[in-house]
Amino acid sequence: xxxxxxxxxxxxxxxxxxxxxxxxxxxxxxxxxxxxxxxxxxxxxxxxxxxxxxxxxxxxxxxxxxxxxxxxxxxxxxxxxxxxxxxxxxxxxxxxxxxxxxxxxxxxxxxxxxxxxxxxxxxxxxxxxxxxxxxxxxxxxxxxxxxxxxxxxxxxxxxxxxxxxxxxxxxxxxxxxxxxxxxxxxxxxxxxxxxxxxxxxxxxxxxxxxxxxxxxxxxxxxxxxxxxxxxxxxxxxxxxxxxxxxxxxxxxxxxxxxxxxxxxxxxxxxxxxxxxxxxxxxxxxxxxxxxxxxxxxxxxxxxxxxxxxxxxxxxxxxxxxxxxxxxxxxxxxxxxxxxxxxxxxxxxxxxxxxxxxxxxxxxxxxxxxxxxxxxxxxxxxxxxxxxxxxxxxxxxxxxxxxxxxxxxxxxxxx
Numbered sequence: 204x205x206x207x208x209x210x211x212x213x214x215x216x217x218x219x220x221x222x223x224x225x226x227x228x229x230x231x232x233x234x235x236x237x238x239x240x241x242x243x244x245x246x247x248x249x250x251x252x253x254x255x256x257x258x259x260x261x262x263x264x265x266x267x268x269x270x271x272x273x274x275x276x277x278x279x280x281x282x283x284x285x286x287x288x289x290x291x292x293x294x295x296x297x298x299x300x301x302x303x304x305x306x307x308x309x310x311x312x313x314x315x316x317x318x319x320x321x322x323x324x325x326x327x328x329x330x331x332x333x334x335x336x337x338x339x340x341x342x343x344x345x346x347x348x349x350x351x352x353x354x355x356x357x358x359x360x361x362x363x364x365x366x367x368x369x370x371x372x373x374x375x376x377x378x379x380x381x382x383x384x385x386x387x388x389x390x391x392x393x394x395x396x397x398x399x400x401x402x403x404x405x406x407x408x409x410x411x412x413x414x415x416x417x418x419x420x421x422x423x424x425x426x427x428x429x430x431x432x433x434x435x436x437x438x439x440x441x442x443x444x445x446x447x448x449x450x451x452x453x454x455x456x457x458x459x460x461x462x463x464x465x466x467x468x469x470x471x472x473x474x475x476x477x478x479x480x481x482x483x484x485x486x487x488x489x490x491x492x493x494x495x496x497x498x499x500x501x502x503x504x505x506x507x508x509x510x511x512x513x514x515x516x517x518x519x520x521x522x523x524x525x526x527x528x529x530x531x532x533x534x535x536x537x538x539x540x541x542x543x544x545x546x547x548x549x550x551x552x553x554x555x556x557x558x559x560x561x562x563x564x565x566x567x568x569x570x571x572x573x574x575x576x577x578x579x580x581x582x583x584x585x586x587x588x589x590x591x592x593x594x595x596x597x598x599x600x601x602x603x604x605x606x607x608x609x610x611x612x613x614x615x616x617x
Contacts, residue, residue, distance in 0.1 A: 232374070232377050232381075233374070236370050236373070236374050239370065240363075240366065240367055240370050243363065243366055244363040244366070244367075247359065247362050247363050247366075248363070250359065251356065251359055251360050254355075254356045254359065255352070255356065258294055258350075258352065258353060258356060261291065261294060262291075262294060262296065262336060262348065262350045263336060264287060265287060265288060265290075265291050265294075265296065265348075266336045266338050266348045268284045268287035268288050269288060269298070269338060269348075270338045270339070270340065271284050272284045272285070272288065273340055274340065291309060291310065292310065293310060293353040293354065293355065294310060294350055294351070294352075294353045295308070295309070295310045295311045295350060295351040295353075296308065296309045296310065296311075296348055296349070296350045297311070297322070297325065297326055297329065297348070297349045297350070298338070298346055298347070298348050299326060299335075299346065299347050299348075299349070300346055300347075301345055301346075301347075303326055303327075303330065303347075305322045305326065306346060308322070311325075326349065329349040329350075329351070330349070333349065335347035335348060335349050336348040336349075336350075400442075400445040404438065404441065404442040404445070405442060408435065408438050408439055408442060411435050411438070412435060415428070415431055415432065415435060418431070440504055443504055451588070452502035452505060452588055453502065454500040454501060454502055454588075454589065455500065455501065455502075455503075456498055456499070456500055456501075457498065457499065457500075457501045457503050457506075458497060458498055459497040459498070459499055459501070459506075459531060459543060459545065459610075460482075460484065460497050460531060462501070462503055462506055462507050462510070463482065463507075463510055463529055463531060463545065464482060465507060466507045466510035466511050466514065467480050467482060467510075467514075467529065469511065470511060470514045470515070470518075474518055474523070475523050475524070477523060477524040477525075478518060478521070478523065478524065478525065478526070478527065479525070479526040479527070480526075480527050480529075481526065481527070481528040481529070482529050482531070483528060483529070483530045483531070484497070484530075484531050484532070485530065485531070485532035485533075497531055497533060497543055497612065498612060499543050499589075499610045499611065499612055500589070500610075500611070501589065501610075502584075502588060502589070505584045505588065506584070506585075506589070508580075508581075508584065509580075509581040509584050509585060509593070509608070510529070510545075510547070512577040512578070512580065512581050513547045513578075513581065513606050514527055514547065515577065516577060516578065517547065517549035517551060517604070518549075519551075520549055520551025520552050520553075520603075520604065521549055521550055521551040521552075522551075522552075525549060525550035525551060525603075526549070526550050527547065527548070527549050528546075528547075528548045528549075529545065529546070529547050529548075530544075530545070530546040530548070531543070531544070531545050532544050532546075533612055534612070541612050542609055542610070542611060542612060543609070543610040543611070543612040544607060544608070544609055545607070545608040545610070546596060546605050546606070546607050546608075547605065547606045547607075547608075548603060548604070548605040548606075549603050549604055550602070550603040551603055551604060552600065552601065553598045553599050553600040553601055553602055553603060553604055554595060554598040554600075554604050555600065556598070559594070559595045559598070562578050562595070563578050563579055563582045563593075564579060581593055585608055585610075589610060590611070591608060591609050591610040591611070592607075592608070592609040593606065593607070593608050593609075594606070594607060595607075
């Protein structure tokens with residue numbers, strides 16, 4: 204018993220340490236990503252501000268060169284002015300008069316249609332977002348210049364958002380990778396635990412078989428020997444179950460009802476007569492009849508183990524007195540295999556809704572004694588090996604709980 208408690212504590216500590224390390228790693232990656240995004244955004248914002256100042260200076264220089272060009276006489280050298288004006292190849296500019304009519308534009312891609320409306324829309328938009336650069340030709344003539352950001356600066360301003368999206372994508376990939384690592388670690392733990400348990404059970408079972416054969420030869424008519432045979436067979440089945448958990452089991456087509464009935468029969472003779480067991484079957488309603496066949500791809504020993512574990516949890520929840528109802532029903536697949544539902548309902552103390560998912564975590568238990576692995580093992584068997592679902596369908600404190608198993612039926616119900 205002490206060895207079992209030691210193994211239980213060792214498993215819980217191992218699971219907690221792995222979960223703690225994973226949480227620390229997750230927090231570390233999250234903090235690192237946040238720091239990278241914040242620093243990068245600040246640096247990019249500073250660069251964008253510098254670019255904006257440079258473009259502002261370039262446009263002011265271009266505006267002055269344009270003013271000088273307009274005022275230049277026939278004998279003035281305008282080569283430098285033309286060089287400055289033609290040097291702007293990236294910044295879109297609009298020169299307008301005092302009535303905001305377009306006089307000239309540069310680096311603006313014009314549409315093929317509605318050119319005048321296009322420019323009116325652009326100028327009205329810029330009037331609402333910026334102060335124009337004044338170009339005074341004379342005391343009576345004033346013109347204004349509006350400009351837009353260059354495509355380079357515009358894309359650079361979008362960069363923090365693009366970077367944020369990339370970082371979120373990387374964070375998502377990191378989370379997926381972390382979950383895969385956690386799953387791999389958990390699988391390794393389960394496989395190691397299962398193989399070790401199966402190995403530890405093998406030796407005493409072999410000895411029991413030998414002693415049982417010796418007893419049969421010495422006391423051939425002893426009425427207790429058949430019961431000993433049954434108990435040894437049961438131990439062999441338990442060892443087989445643990446060995447199957449340690450590797451991918453082979454699924455075969457089985458009728459679910461006989462397996463469920465076998466689990467009920469096993470539990471009935473080992474529990475108080477104050478526990479009442481009911482097995483109810485409901486088929487999918489078709490145009491012709493009600494189909495009561497319940498076939499599915501199963502590993503029978505493991506599936507029966509799940510039913511037994513759920514029944515044991517129900518018995519503990521009822522403190523040894525109440526009823527357990529197992530309802531098996533098929534879903535109308537409309538010509539294709541539908542779902543198969545197995546509902547295990549007890550009249551126990553119920554489960555708080557906040558613990559619906561927590562009860563399936565390894566090591567979680569509300570009992571003073573126990574490993575807290577039964578429901579976790581059951582969920583793994585159903586969801587990982589049988590590609591089904593196991594969850595709390597409903598529960599009410601002081602009334603009872605219903606666990607639901609969902610499997611894909613191999614039978615075309617209609």
